Amino acid sequence: xxxxAASSSSSLVERxxxxxxxxxxxxxxxxTRSTRYLFRxxxxxxxxxxxxxxxxxxxxxxxxxxxxxxxxxxxxxDLVAIADGSLDGRLALASEKIEIxxxxxxxxxxxxxxxxxxxxx
Numbered sequence: 532x533x534x535x536a537a538s539s540s541s542s543l544v545e546r547x548x549x550x551x552x553x554x555x556x557x558x559x560x561x562x563t564r565s566t567r568y569l570f571r572x573x574x575x576x577x578x579x580x581x582x583x584x585x586x587x588x589x590x591x592x593x594x595x596x597x598x599x600x601x602x603x604x605x606x607x608x609d610l611v612a613i614a615d616g617s618l619d620g621r622l623a624l625a626s627e628k629i630e631i632x633x634x635x636x637x638x639x640x641x642x643x644x645x646x647x648x649x650x651x652x
Contacts (some may be wrong), residue, residue, distance in 0.1 A: 543576045543607055550614045551580060551591040559584045566637045569599035576607040584641065601638045604630040 565585040572578050581594040609628050612618035623629045631638050 540575050543611065546611050546614075547572070547576060547580075547607060550610065551582065553614075554582060555589045555591060558589050559586075562586045566601065566634070566641070567599040568637075568641060569594070569596065569602045570610070571602060571604040572607040572610065573604065574606040574608055578607075599633065601631065601633040601635075601641070603638065604632075 562584050563586060565583065568582040568584065570580045570582060572580065579594050579596070580591055581596055581599065582589065582591045605623070605628055609618060609623055613620045613623060618628075620629070624631070
């Protein structure tokens with residue numbers, strides 16, 4: 532792997548960490564129950580991250596678990612693009628860049644809680 536590719540991958544991993552840290556800092560003030568979201572990230576920064584949303588807060592951890600209420604599969608760079616506003620999450624879902632399995636209502640709640648501007652309209 533070349534230096535530029537390694538640097539790009541490292542930057543993507545750091546940006547993913549920032550995104551999930553922001554989820555945790557923001558919390559989920561309107562959460563009335565606990566929900567586990569498994570993000571299966573593909574691409575050069577592939578891996579799985581478990582995001583747990585509870586009435587008491589939000590935590591995340593890299594994981595190998597299969598157990599979640601909702602599994603969201605997408606390319607890591609697409610998640611960054613959605614978080615940065617250069618890719619509309621609804622369009623990504625409609626174009627099948629995002630696959631959701633499990634509790635779709637819980638996924639909609641997460642979008643409304645974490646990304647209110649994308650839940651509108």
